[in-house]
Amino acid sequence: MKLRECREAAGLSKADVARIMQVDQSAVARWEAGAALPRASKLPKLADLFGCTIDALYGRTRPPTVSATSTQKGGHP
Template identity: 60%
Template sequence: MNVMRERRLRGAIPTQREVARILGVKESAVSKWERGVSKPRADKLPMLAKLYGCTIEELLASESEAQTQ
């Protein structure tokens, strides 16, 4: 499971709607990031890492890499 989705489901971060509002993106973009369909733009990574309580590297790791960490 994607680190973003995992942390959100554990209640560690806001809803997709809140994340989208904070970052100024569509909710569908946050959904795609969580599902691994797409990656966020580089300018969004520092705020995403802060919101999700992880590193930028963790955000960008593929699911197979994330599972081994």
């Protein structure tokens, strides 16, 4: 996840994020280190806090493209 980059770009400290997200500061540190992931229910609030999309939290900038042939052959979109 790109949480540290998003947090720093927003000008927030780990303590700020912990207070706003109602978690321990150590939880934020674990998220940033990749030792743990935030609960799915917290992702919308994190994205709103950082002014980005949930995809951006994961470093994803655009949806993957699906080729027409994979959907025609019964592949998943």
